[in-house]
Amino acid sequence: MFNILDCTLRDGGYYTNWDFSKETVKTYFEAFNHLPVEYLEVGYRSNPMKGYLGEYFYCPVPVLQQIKSLSNKKLVIILNEKDVRAEDAEPLLKPIAGLVDMVRIAIDPKNFERAVVLAKEVKKLGFEVGFNVMYMSTWASQKEFLDNLPLAAGAADIFYMVDSFGGVYPQDVRDTIALVKSKVDIPLGFHGHNNMELGLINTLTAIEEGCAMVDATITGMGRGAGNLKTELLLTVLNAQGKLDFDFNALSRVVDVFTDLQKYYEWGTNLPYMVSGANSLPQKNVMEWVSKRYYSFNSIIRALNNTSKGQQDNFRLPLLDFKKEPVFKSALIVGGGPSPVEHSDAIELFLKNNPKIAVIHASSKNAMSFKNVPNQQYFCLVGNEGYRLESVFGYSVPKKGKCILPPYPRKMGTYIPDSMKDNAYELSKIRFTDQFTDSHTAIAFQTALEFGFKSLYIVGYDGYNGVISEKEQELFNENVQLFEAFKKNTEIELISLTRTSYKQLESQSIYSQI
Secondary structure, rough: OEEEEEEEHHHHHHHHHHOHHHHHHHHHHHOOOOOOOOEEEEEEOOOOOOOOOOOHHHOOOHHHHHHHHHHOOOOEEEHHHHHHHHHHHHOOOOOHOOOOOOEEEOOOOHHHHHHHHHHHHHHOOOOEEEEEEOOOHHHHOOOOOOHHHHHHHHOOOEEEEOOOOOOOOOHHHHHHHHHHHHOOOEEEEEEEEEEOOOHHHHHHHHHHHHHHHHEEEEOOOOOOOOEEEEHHHHHHHHOOOOOOOHHHHHHHHHHHHHHHHHHHOOOOOOHHHHHHHHHHHHHHHHHHHHHOOHHHHHHHHHHHHHHHOOOOOOOOEEHHHOOOOOOHHHHHHHOOOHHHHHHHHHHHHHHHHHEEEEEEOOOOHHHHHOOOOOOEEOOOOOOOHHHHHEEEEEEEEOOOOEOOOOOOOOOOOOHHHHHHHEEEOOOOOOOOOOOOOHHHHHHHHHHHHHOEEEEEEEEOOOOOOOOOHHHHHHHHHHHHHHHHHHHOOEEEEEEEEEEEEOOOOEOOHHHOO
């Protein structure tokens, strides 16, 4: 016998910042009332933290009361042990007694002893206690943790093996179960990530080996590559004759989260597969994949370097700005549509001002500058080298220089063949310590090295109306860089095309020609 725990709202919160619409939540609980899933993990219970985190990160009492009125299942919250101490247990958990049945504790193996102290305080309050011990693929080499495993007896009601990197195989599951059983007699559980699409077979293996509880999420929604799909697990178990349930109820909740998946795009891909195969953390991969300027090649190169303990060892010469032509200013070109819309005016402006350099923060609009006589600099971050080749049809103009981030570049180095003799790196990003490998940071530092008193800008249009999460993230990143640049330099920023960035002074390109 085994139980299933669905943790969609908790694990899926990594994509939604732990906010879900009331309609989504209502459909979720109503559907699970008719499904053979015994436990629902609805979120974290946390001390106040910096920044905005949604209601299912804190699970306040009114939220849990509303959930309790909707659900006939056992409810679970999780504590992140790195942020919660034993003295926090009572103030965090006593108010939710009677609303929540189980408290799970997310545990780094190196903090296992400390987690046991916290767990004992939780048990005093009358909750079932689950240990979610992370990084199971690394346990065999952690002697201190293995020696401390017997401490789980009496502190936890169930001991979960968490495949944090999504890279274990069925035999690893069997071996780890045998290892834990040799140390402590306690019911076991399994939480698998799906980087290598082994979530199902690993979970079925865990069930065969006697695990008392296994986790899954609707549509696999979860951090990074996500988890085993609840609907897949239920379907397989139904086909094996082990479970019977209402497929209409399952379909209704799947439909809701399928719509969310189209927006947030969770699930495995090549970078997540590489991270899983090499037991690398998903946090960086999740961030890199969401950045539009990192190609899969760049991410794979970074992951391979990390797995081998290497840095990108391709050093480039520093650009000697003292030997560059003398310019009176520069035009920084972003990736918005305005440079194409106003290309004739911009071209005339540059032809009338040959002492203005062109710095391409993004290569997206580079073709519109093909015929200008001005010196051009291309900032190559992440995917930009490939984009530059694509824009120019693999005949990148030789009149121009490539500027790359300072060494070492964690995302690797790619320079079009035709420009390798004109490629340079910056020594340091001096005006900020945030987003130092972004297009805008590289473009601004390049301009800063020239010593200009003012900069013209086009293509930083901003956004109007409803925008995607990625667009909002890029907008916020640019705002922080503009503000840092203005704070730490005396250089004026003048946008010659429309912009919604309030940090930029607006003029019109047409007033300049």
